[in-house]
Amino acid sequence: MEALSIDRVGKTFTMHLQGGARLPVVRDVSLAVSPGECVVLGGPSGAGKSSLLKIAYGNYRCDDGHVWVQDGGERVDVARAEPRRVLRLRRTTLGYVSQFLRVIPRVSALDLVAQAAVEQGASSDEATGRAAALLERLNVPRRLWSLPPATFSGGEQQRVNIARGFVAEHPVLLLDEPTASLDARNRAAVVELIHDKKRRGVAILGIFHDEDVRDRVADRVVDVTRFSAAA
Numbered sequence: 001m002e003a004l005s006i007d008r009v010g011k012t013f014t015m016h017l018q019g020g021a022r023l024p025v026v027r028d029v030s031l032a033v034s035p036g037e038c039v040v041l042g043g044p045s046g047a048g049k050s051s052l053l054k055i056a057y058g059n060y061r062c063d064d065g066h067v068w069v070q071d072g073g074e075r076v077d078v079a080r081a082e083p084r085r086v087l088r089l090r091r092t093t094l095g096y097v098s099q100f101l102r103v104i105p106r107v108s109a110l111d112l113v114a115q116a117a118v119e120q121g122a123s124s125d126e127a128t129g130r131a132a133a134l135l136e137r138l139n140v141p142r143r144l145w146s147l148p149p150a151t152f153s154g155g156e157q158q159r160v161n162i163a164r165g166f167v168a169e170h171p172v173l174l175l176d177e178p179t180a181s182l183d184a185r186n187r188a189a190v191v192e193l194i195h196d197k198k199r200r201g202v203a204i205l206g207i208f209h210d211e212d213v214r215d216r217v218a219d220r221v222v223d224v225t226r227f228s229a230a231a
Ligand SMILES: Nc1ncnc2c1ncn2[C@@H]1O[C@H](COP(=O)(O)OP(=O)(O)OP(=O)(O)O)[C@@H](O)[C@H]1O
Pocket: 013, 023, 025, 043, 044, 045, 046, 047, 048, 049, 050, 051, 052
């Protein structure tokens, strides 16, 4: 059974500040991701890869189609579900790792990561243990763990963000260029984390511009240009 299924999705942006100009991006997108599989969205800049991920997460509305996510014994259509249902789905089932960390003032890196596990029901001790293990694997120096990440470097923030996204145990994970500003060593650490998730049966849909990373994690690459709605 598919964990995530995008079914005939279409999206046109309407630019209200530009006299309602319409920008068709994708149409008739259908693709599915099974448990333990990593599907990568490919295609040139502007093809609509990020937009599709945001539609799958429920951040963007789509005009047509459905986004089915298997949630235990139930299938939820992210495109049509009530906002409250989408929020619940995000807590238990649907994870998303963006390129940038949203820092919370005064919350330390360790707590920020652990919080994501606590939200899924882990005890505080267990969450802190898992958060520490991930920060370690992602080579975030121990001296930074007790500090709020606002002043961290771009790559350090990104690694805290990845730890936060991976500490939770979501059966479906959306990854928007998680390795964009990382060096080779940390890219390799992220590849390992993705392999771990796949072994645990997590379904992953992601964007990876780095070809080497893409080749190492992707079971399939879906070129989004084939769904282009432009002209
Ligand atoms: N919120 C928005 N409002 C209006 N247009 C948008 C919005 N988000 C994206 N677009 C437009 O939709 C098109 C697809 O953008 P998207 O970011 O999905 O592409 P992408 O394939 O992820 O590109 P990249 O590889 O450069 O990140 C672009 O032309 C972009 O300008």
